[in-house]
Amino acid sequence: MSSIIPRELSYREMREILYGNDEEIGSMYFLQEEGVFKPTDPREIRMRRDLKEELLEVLNSSEFKSRIRSNWILSPSWRVHSGKATLELLRLLERRGLAKRDEEHPDWFLLEDETTLVYVSLLAKYSAMESQTWTVTGTDLREYRNMTYGAKEGEKALKLHLKDVLPVPRENVRIDDILRFRRRRREELLRFREIMDEIQDELILAENFQEVKETVERHKERIEREILEIKRRMKSDLISLAIGCMEFLISGTQSLLSRDYVQFGTNLIGGSLLISKFIVKRNLGGIRERPLSYLYYAEKDGIVEITKNN
Structure with missing residues (x-):
């Protein structure tokens, strides 16, 4: 995990303006030590000309x-430190x-709510592109995904949606x-991630949606077994559970996505795994050349939709 914090x-300022107490800051340092x-x-990201150009494109939309x-x-509700943006x-x-x-x-500057959310989303996106390690940006606000990745030119991608399936700790x-569970169950968690990476790689090579469907059908029982195992381990470790969702945008599937928009779904342990075509901005390919270009937490009551950003 990472957060954009100016030097x-x-x-x-962190205590008085951002958090209001030492406990929140202590949690941040604890996670850093772990x-x-x-x-x-x-400092370097905020100077990028393409960041400014893309922000202006959104502001003018x-x-x-x-x-x-x-x-x-x-009634301003957002403060942004001047270190997060250029004075210009x-x-x-x-x-x-x-x-x-x-x-x-x-x-500090007071910013209009929507402006703040769009800017920090773009700042996170460009920070991920500049990171020396593979970094995935995320948001639980679907509308800002659409605005920050809604450029006129785009590349085609698959959207993979795990709905009401993934066990997550309650608040x-x-x-x-x-963290203790993460350390103790590292092997199981790595195995689940390897399965998802394998599915992702196969989807990228698919030539048509029949191959996509066959890939999903072939792997869905493996996903089910691994998720059930993770749920059992969490319960045995007395981790209180909720059921969450996850979505991926997978680029690099040009031959598959040259046809008209379609979508399909398949049942998966009481939830669903759905795939549809999607448009994402071309420069996502710069995120360390990984096909998994953007990951975000989806609303629990949402349903996959066909979206075209242009």
Whole structure:
């Protein structure tokens, strides 16, 4: 896990402005010591011209303009540290009425809600592209996935959706219990990830949707067995469970996706695994040349939909 944290951000600012207490910051340092979290400094990323150009493309879109609140300044809910953006960009947002310097904290800017979410989503995307290790960005807000990956030029991809299938810890489970489970059950978790990687690789090589369906049918019992095993292990370790969802966008399937849009589904242990065609931005191929270009947590009550971003 990683979070974008400017080097200029002080501990006092983190405590007083971001979190309000030392406990949240302590949890962050604990995760860092455990080797599962690292801060990412945006110093180089924020200077990228293509980041600014893509942000402006989103800000000028009709979808974005329809979402912003004209009176947001009366009750601003987002603060962004000046270290996360260039002064040029922040002044541009000020001129557009989307940002205002925080008078109480001069190193911070108040930003309109939608503007903040779009910008930090793009910042995360470009940070992943620059990372020395394979990094996957994620969001639980579908609309920002569509806006941040909604460029005019796109490349075709498959969307793989695991719906109401994946066992995940409930919110009240202590983080150290989750990390203990991760260490103890590393072999089982790695095996499940290897299966998903294998399916992904086979889908990339598929020539038609019949081959896609055959691949899913061939592997769904393996997925079911591994998920059931993980659920048993979590219960035996007294990890309180909820059932979650996961989605993947898989690029590199041009021959398969040259036909008209279609979709299909197949049952999987009370949930479903669905695949559809999707359009993603061309520069996703830059994320360390991995076909799994974008991963995000999907709403539990959602259903896979055909979407074309252009």
